[in-house]
Amino acid sequence: MDLxxxxxxxxxxxxxLDDAELATAIDSLTRKLRSVRASLRTARLAGISVLAxxxxxxxxxxxxxxxxxxxxxxxxxxxxxxxxxxxxxxxxISASLFVGIVSYRLFAHRMxxxxxxxxxxxxxxxxxxxxxGEARRRRPA
Numbered sequence: 001m002d003l004x005x006x007x008x009x010x011x012x013x014x015x016x017l018d019d020a021e022l023a024t025a026i027d028s029l030t031r032k033l034r035s036v037r038a039s040l041r042t043a044r045l046a047g048i049s050v051l052a053x054x055x056x057x058x059x060x061x062x063x064x065x066x067x068x069x070x071x072x073x074x075x076x077x078x079x080x081x082x083x084x085x086x087x088x089x090x091x092x093i094s095a096s097l098f099v100g101i102v103s104y105r106l107f108a109h110r111m112x113x114x115x116x117x118x119x120x121x122x123x124x125x126x127x128x129x130x131x132x133g134e135a136r137r138r139r140p141a
Contacts, residue, residue, distance in 0.1 A: 014134035022135055029128040036124055040117040047110045054103045061096060 014022055 014131040017134075019138065022131060022138075026128065026131050026135060029124060029131060033121065033124040033128055036117060036121045040114065040121055043110065043114045043117055047107065047114065050103070050106055050110065054099065057099055058096070061092060061099070 014025065017025060
């Protein structure tokens with residue numbers, strides 16, 4: 001990109017554009033806003049799907065978690081010793097911590113992406129409103 005070229009019409013204040021450039025800028029901003037909203041929607045859907053996977057994994061771990069107790073509750077199982085019980089719950093708790101830490105990192109990154117798209121969307125909406133307001137002001141009554 002050349003350093004001394006004029007900025008694109010959609011980055012110039014609408015007051016400095018002629019009618020054709022203003023129409024081009026409005027069209028460009030509308031397309032960008034549609035694209036950003038689609039990206040925001042995709043980022044939110046990805047976050048929801050990651051949440052669903054994490055919840056499913058958590059419920060699976062809870063269902064499988066008390067394995068030494070299931071035989072005692074639903075059948076005539078063997079007696080569970082305290083070391084076996086502590087070892088099993090140690091495994092379940094450490095696996096839960098691992099899933100929790102990984103999911104936190106995934107959500108922290110995903111939420112940063114979503115915040116970025118929200119800010120971009122707000123900025124484009126503001127700029128598009130400004131440009132459309134200028135176009136309405138220029139139209140004869």
